Amino acid sequence: MNIKEHIMKITLDLFSKNGYNATSMQEIADQSGIAKGSLYKLFVSKEDLFIEIFDMCHQELFNKAEDFNRYDILSPNEKFIHIVEFQIQYFIENEFVMMDFSERELPIQRSEKFEAVRNRNRIQKMNWHKDMLIAAYGTEIERYLWDLIVIFRGFLRQYLYYIIYEKRSLSTQKVSIFIVERLNAIVHDLLHSKADPLLNNSILHAPDDLSTKPENNEQFIRETLNGISLSIKGLQTSESNRHELNETLSLLSNEIWSNEPRDFLIRALMGHLERNSEIVGYIKQLKLLLA
Known part of the structure; x- marks a missing residue:
């Protein structure tokens, strides 16, 4: 781990414990064991430091998810359950930067730079979920892919809300199995009924999305x-x-x-x-x- 990663890990812990506003650059420097001036040479502001932490956590999520491609002994359904549980656990461990920012007001939300980075990671996450669903169900679901992504992300977001914000004692394994089994039923029904899909890949780019x-x-x-x-x-x-x-x-x-x-x-x-x-x-x- 290099010095920047070391500082970002310590800062994430401070943000999680004390909040963004209550954490000063001086405290970050002290906890990191470096001079405040040296900290500003690496990160020009607390805002930039937060943005790099936000990006680091998302890239770590995507990199760790790659490991599940090596689970060749598992069926696609079993692998899907494992990767859903991994995502739930990762969001719980890093909830300060991974969860929906609508739950709290941060000055960083008014930053165009942060909004651009957040949109980029949102698109990457949706494409990751797309690949995940195709790996689990095959190419025959492509017609319903974007509807299934919205349904899957809705399930995931709501259960994470109950676990993190309402402090419900829910087993991440049971939640993962429940979500995947419900998706199995939805996929089976869609393929059997041949219903018309509602969404397409335009959901990747909202009309005012900076990434467009x-x-x-x-x-x-x-x-x-x-x-x-x-x-x-x-x-x-x-x-x-x-x-x-x-x-x-x-x-x-x-x-x-x-x-x-x-x-x-x-x-x-x-x-x-x-x-x-x-x-x-x-x-x-x-x-x-x-x-």
């Missing part, structure tokens, strides 16, 4: 490339391998921003980078943005 604006898409790409750069710095690897990864990232960045970007080269460079598990989440995000 070209200038913000460019901003997201730059932030994602920066995230890859920071991940490379924190890798436990040899200096020669770190140098090779940085060279690859430099070539990728130059190709993306060139006047005539070559898709085959971009794909090859991303393929080389995503061999590192710590970078996979950023590469998936980058592919969505470039698409």
Whole structure:
């Protein structure tokens, strides 16, 4: 863990215990064991620190979710239950940044930079849920995919609300099994009844969604490339391998921003980078943005 990650982990703990407003940069510096001036060299403000923590938690979620692809001995239904339980537990452990911000008022919510990062992660999360549902039920559900995503996320959000905010003592395993079994019944009914779907992938972009604006898409790409750069710095690897990864990232960045970007080269460079598990989440995000 590098110094920035160390500070972000400590700050998240302070935010969770004391709240955003009651936590000062001086307290963060003291708890991190560094001078306040050194803290400001790494994070220009408490707002920027929160935004990086928010992004870090989401990327950690996506990276850890990749591990479930290795559970080959499990059936698709069993794997689905496990990954739903993992998400519930992760949201509980990191509820300060992972849960719906409508439950509390934070100054950060008025930040355009935060809103842009939140929208980017929201889209990535919805695409992750899309892949999750297809892995569980197969391509035959594609007609109903976006309706199922909304239903699944509604189930998840409501049970998390009861667990986190109402402090209901619910087993995360039982909740996960219950959610998946209800989805199984809904999928079976939809395929049997051949009902008309209500939603399509337009739900990814609300009319006022910042992510639909070209200038913000460019901003997201730059932030994602920066995230890859920071991940490379924190890798436990040899200096020669770190140098090779940085060279690859430099070539990728130059190709993306060139006047005539070559898709085959971009794909090859991303393929080389995503061999590192710590970078996979950023590469998936980058592919969505470039698409």
